Amino acid sequence: MSLSNALLTGDLNQLPGRRDEDWRWTDLRGVIKTAPPRSPIDDRVLAAGPFGSLEGQEILIINGQSSAGLELVIAPDTRQVVRLRLVSTTDGTSHTVAFKVKLGAGAELVLLESHEGLADGYISSVDLDFDLAEGGRLERIVIADDGAHAISVNRSHVVMGPKSSFSQSVLTRGARRQRIETVLVHPGAEAQVEMNGVYLLDGQRHADITTSVEHAGPGGVTRQLTKGVVRDQSRGVFQGRILVDAGADQTEAKMGHHALILSDRAEVDARPELLIHADDVQCAHGNTIGALDEEALFYMCQRGLPEEEARSLLIAAFVDEVVCLIRDSAAQDCTRTWISDARGRT
Template sequence: MSVAAAIRARDPAELPGKRDEDWRWTDLRGLVREVPPPSEPLDPAATASGPFDALADEVVAVANGGDTRIGVNAGGSRTVALRIVSRGAGSHAARVAVAVGLGGRLTLLESYEGEGAYLAHAELTFEIAEGAVVERIVLAGDDAEGVSVSQAEVRLEPGADFAQTVLTGGARRQRLETIVHHPGGHAELRLDGAYLLDGKRHADLTTVVTHEAVDGITRQLTKGVVRDQARGVFQGRIVVAQGADRTDARMGHHALILSDRAEVDAKPELLIHADDVSCAHGNTIGALDEDALFYARQRGIPEPEARAMLTEAFVGEVVERIGHEAAREQAAAWVSERLRGA
């Protein structure tokens, strides 16, 4: 069962639901009773510019579905803004294939831009050759009425470096999933994310990393802030296969719940089938530090401003790990706008 299959067949029974263990907190089958008809064709040039257009050497856009490829030759370098645009009340699927050659470098500035009550699916594949360096920065701006699923599968070669940061404000239902095949061989992986949710928005950040051989490194940090009736989901699984000795993997998820009706569901997992490894995970869910809030107010800072400052600092640890300077500044501005606007 998959979202792409449901869209092709216009059959809601193909959608994943709460009986599927990995989808039990993001039930699409129970939400979508009828798959909408195909979305109307859309020219990306007819839409406003994307959030990363000014930071990239080139812009690649997919609007209301379609296929595209992004490639970097061996030893080459590209900075690409990838826009995945959804408009209207239809359903559509997009496919993006990314390939980076030996020693190549790619900065992928990826945005999801939604407007309407659509059902959208994006499938991304990454083939990262030996010694290549990729940084993927995702800003998911789906509509509050949209249903959006993005699924990325990443295959690394030894010595590759893949860094990812996903920032999202959620949707009616939203899932941003990343599956990584880690080859060991001193390849390095960073998977970070932040969800800032209000109203009735829902965001699901799911990752699965499989270490398949010796000497692999993974670092993962996800932070979330939820208020009103919003719901955040984090599922992180790191699998260390038999023989993948000397794996070094660390995962952390930390969330703030800022109202009584908001919810966070978290499931960090380590499945270790090798002996000589260094692996750990941490998970915390709580409220703002009242002592810090009191101290800020004693210094004359109004309570709404003090709360925004503290939550901004909480999320800032994720933003600061972004390597691309201009994108890091853009991400910090997005976080500030969402927190202070709320």
């Protein structure tokens, strides 16, 4: 059951809906009533994407079509920066993408992934497979800038070798329905996982950040921090699952989700899960949802800042904690610019 199956087969019964526990807050069945036509081939020349100012190879996929192939292989012991641009250009159409990324032993990749909506309402389903060999290091930074009426599902499946490292930062403005899902099998064995995210939603946008980490071997470390800001009638969803298999002792997993609700009609739904089958573990999650801290606001206003500016500063500082976790400093600057642009647009 998935969006891509439904689009590929035209069978809308394959769509996940409210009655599917993992999709209860991201109902696709209710919003896709007919199967839209396939998106056309579009070979126009595009302006630079959100990571355009950074150097590195660019892979461009427009409406699910790519001239550069659908696989990226990084040779052992080499380092690369790649901009992966997934662009949707045509209203009322749909496309699917399946892309594979392979890192050889000791390889290092900074993947700057952008989902760009140049149209307003389309359906996009992206499946990404990541395979990290021993000692591979992947830093994945995702900017999801979909159209306000788009329906977009981005699912990643990550398999990691021993001593590998996977670090992910997702930044999104949401769409009509948007899900960014990462499913990861953690081998333990000195591998490191970090998965962070920011959602900034307004209007009637929806964003769902879902993660699942299965600790299959002993000694694994996972850190997660997701922050969100919702205003107007938007809806933010966070679902995080940490599963520790029997025998995966000395696992250390920490998950945090914190959201600001800035309007009485906005909504935040969260389900941080811990499923533990081993006893020698340290696992924890924290989840907070609320309005801006009135005391902090008062303090700043008292220091002479206009209220609007004080609010803006507090929100910027709130989400910047996640941006600071991006390791690649150039990408960090880029995302910071994107966030301030995104906030400026609201």
